[in-house]
Structures are given as structure tokens and as C-alpha cells.
Amino acid sequence: MNLIILGAPGSGKGTQALRLAERFKLRHISTGDLLRNAVAAKTELGRQVEAVMQAGELVSDEIVLKLIMEVFDAPGEWDGWILDGYPRSDDQAEALEDVLSANREVVDAVIYLDVADDVVTNRLLARKRGDDTPEAIRKRLEVYKKDTMPVLDFYELRYDVHRVDGSESIEEVTDAIVRLVDS
Numbered sequence: 001m002n003l004i005i006l007g008a009p010g011s012g013k014g015t016q017a018l019r020l021a022e023r024f025k026l027r028h029i030s031t032g033d034l035l036r037n038a039v040a041a042k043t044e045l046g047r048q049v050e051a052v053m054q055a056g057e058l059v060s061d062e063i064v065l066k067l068i069m070e071v072f073d074a075p076g077e078w079d080g081w082i083l084d085g086y087p088r089s090d091d092q093a094e095a096l097e098d099v100l101s102a103n104r105e106v107v108d109a110v111i112y113l114d115v116a117d118d119v120v121t122n123r124l125l126a127r128k129r130g131d132d133t134p135e136a137i138r139k140r141l142e143v144y145k146k147d148t149m150p151v152l153d154f155y156e157l158r159y160d161v162h163r164v165d166g167s168e169s170i171e172e173v174t175d176a177i178v179r180l181v182d183s
């Protein structure tokens with residue numbers, strides 16, 4: 001099963017992707033984690049993206065696509081994958097369609113976690129990651145609304161998009177997603 005999980009910063013994409021990956025034996029592909037790993041390892045790529053991430057802006061499409069393709073090419077015993085944090089714009093969604101059709105892969109479902117701005121902001125302020133400052137959170141939400149929300153329309157024309165209330169408890173959100181993708 002191949003899944004894409006979309007939602008605002010702090011909507012619970014990473015939390016739910018990990019739980020679904022474990023449950024369905026999926027490869028969890030998080031562009032945020034891949035980029036943070038590069039920053040922590042102080043690679044050349046990490047140095048290029050660090051300031052952009054701290055500011056809550058989007059890293060360039062080329063860099064992120066390269067990371068995604070490396071993960072898709074890596075061997076592993078999985079029953080599919082779940083993409084978390086990608087795509088984040090119509091251009092990235094188009095690029096992903098190309099990669100998938102070249103690999104003869106399909107998206108089985110898109111999950112959209114719906115959570116109000118004040119709820120995600122409070123969650124992020126409580127977590128205190130490097131990019132969880134009030135200014136970076138504001139910027140991430142702004143970028144999300146401008147660049148990433150349109151991706152929902154892109155997918156609604158192509159795939160099943162399951163809208164889930166992401167403001168429930170972590171367990172309730174997982175159960176709701178499992179019911180939808182298992183049906």
C-alpha cells in the first residue's frame with residue numbers, strides 16, 4: 001500500500017506516518033527527517049538547507065526530489081511506503097507523478113489531516129524543535145496555505161483523498177485512518 005499524508009505543520013503527519021508504517025509495514029519517507037539528518041551530519045546539503053529550514057521556508061525542489069529518489073532506489077523489504085512532508089507544491093506533486101510512473105507505482109490513498117491553526121501552533125510551541133519558534137511557525141503556516149493546500153485539489157482530481165479530523169487523540173486519529181484505508 002502506498003500512501004501520502006498531507007496536513008499543516010503540527011497536524012500530526014510524522015506521528016501518524018510512523019504508526020501507519022509500523023502497522024502496514026511501510027517505508028516511512030519523511031523529507032523533513034531526511035533534511036534534518038543532513039543538517040545534523042553537517043553534509044554539504046545540510047549546510048545549504050539549514051537556514052532555509054530555520055526560517056520555515058521551502059527547500060528547493062531539486063534538493064528534495066534528489067533525496068526522495070535516493071530513498072525510492074534504496075533496497076528494503078516493505079509492503080509499500082508512506083510519504084510525509086512531500087509533495088508540498090503542485091510542482092512537487094507533478095515531479096512525484098513522473099517518478100511514480102517511471103517506477104510503475106501508484107498512490108493508493110491520500111490522507112489529509114485537518115487541524116485548526118491555533119491547535120497546531122500550540123502543539124508546535126510545546127514541542128520546541130529548532131524551527132518551532134513563533135516566527136518560523138507563522139511562516140510555515142503561510143507557506144503551507146499558499147503552496148501546499150493547492151496540492152489537495154491536485155490529488156482530489158486523481159486519487160481517493162480521505163479527510164480526517166486530526167484534532168482528536170493520536171490513537172483516535174490512527175484508528176480513523178486505518179478504517180478508511182482498510183475499507
Ligand code: AP5
Nearest residue numbers: 009010011012013014015031032053058059085123169170
Ligand atoms: P517537516 O518536518 O515536514 O515539518 P512540518 O510540515 O512543519 O511538520 P511537523 O514535523 O512540524 O509536524 P507534523 O505534521 O509532522 O506533526 P508531528 O507528528 O511532528 O518539514 C520541516 C522543514 O523542512 C520545512 O519547513 C521545509 O523547510 C523543509 N521541507 C520538508 N519537506 C520539504 C519539501 N517537500 N519541500 C521543501 N522543503 C521541505 O506532531 C507535532 C507535535 O504535535 C508533536 O509534539 C506531536 O507529539 C504532537 N501531536 C501529534 N498528533 C497529535 C494529536 N493527535 N494530539 C496531540 N498532540 C499531537
